[in-house]
Amino acid sequence: MSAGTYAPKPGAAPLGRMIGAQTALETRMLLRNGEQLLLTVIIPSLLLVLFSTVDIIDTGAGRSVDFLAPGVLALAVMSTAFTGQAIATGFERRYGVLKRLGASPLPRWALMTSKTLAVLVTEVLQVALLTVIAFALGWSPHGNPLAVLLLLVLGTAAFSGLGLLMAGALKAEATLAAANLVFLLLLVAGGVIVPMDKFPGGVRAVLDLLPISALSDGLRSVLQHGAAMPWGDLGILAVWAVLGLGAAATFFRWE
Numbered sequence: 001m002s003a004g005t006y007a008p009k010p011g012a013a014p015l016g017r018m019i020g021a022q023t024a025l026e027t028r029m030l031l032r033n034g035e036q037l038l039l040t041v042i043i044p045s046l047l048l049v050l051f052s053t054v055d056i057i058d059t060g061a062g063r064s065v066d067f068l069a070p071g072v073l074a075l076a077v078m079s080t081a082f083t084g085q086a087i088a089t090g091f092e093r094r095y096g097v098l099k100r101l102g103a104s105p106l107p108r109w110a111l112m113t114s115k116t117l118a119v120l121v122t123e124v125l126q127v128a129l130l131t132v133i134a135f136a137l138g139w140s141p142h143g144n145p146l147a148v149l150l151l152l153v154l155g156t157a158a159f160s161g162l163g164l165l166m167a168g169a170l171k172a173e174a175t176l177a178a179a180n181l182v183f184l185l186l187l188v189a190g191g192v193i194v195p196m197d198k199f200p201g202g203v204r205a206v207l208d209l210l211p212i213s214a215l216s217d218g219l220r221s222v223l224q225h226g227a228a229m230p231w232g233d234l235g236i237l238a239v240w241a242v243l244g245l246g247a248a249a250t251f252f253r254w255e
Helices: 013-030 036-051 064-094 098-104 106-134 143-171 172-189 201-207 211-223 233-249
Strands: none
Touching: 013 036, 013 098, 013 106, 036 064, 036 106, 036 211, 064 098, 064 106, 064 143, 064 172, 064 211, 098 106, 106 143, 143 172, 143 211, 211 233
């Protein structure tokens, strides 16, 4: 008796195809969410236009947009990799989506990889849009593109780890409140809009160690001042990335 031929062949799809499909789904979900769209696109764009065209904060010598554009790029990374991802993953965990996906042929590590890739795709779109807006406002960046890429990748890894840690450790409602609160606090105290030299020396020493401060300061050093490679800021981001991703892998709860 012939076993027969079945089409399509039963069984799991190749791992690469599963990751690609899940990444596309995660990206669509990120871009369709109104609250996340507000955080990732609208708020950074409005801040860049407002503070570049209205003399509200003293950003030092030179044009305001040259100071603000790197900080807003850092804010865009934080809004997507940390705030948006923490909120979305927290509610997926609450509704049992992660538990069901964890039982699918897609390995759990591949699911987290897909989420990270979706964040990177979204960030590419953010950076492209904000760069166009900044150029329209008269921005003239300098520096090494490789240094910018390293800063953005390490910043994404650091914030992604912290976002997943929060989503996997707290209840969804607590994650929603905490992620938005952290976003607002770091917007003010992370060197995004307000120069770090406006803070007292002791406070600034602590704030300089935050990932948003390292990312915004590093991008500013390269894009505004033409620095070759801001090793200190890269080192801070690398430490946060290792600690955040390690803690997320250890303490993340799927239920």
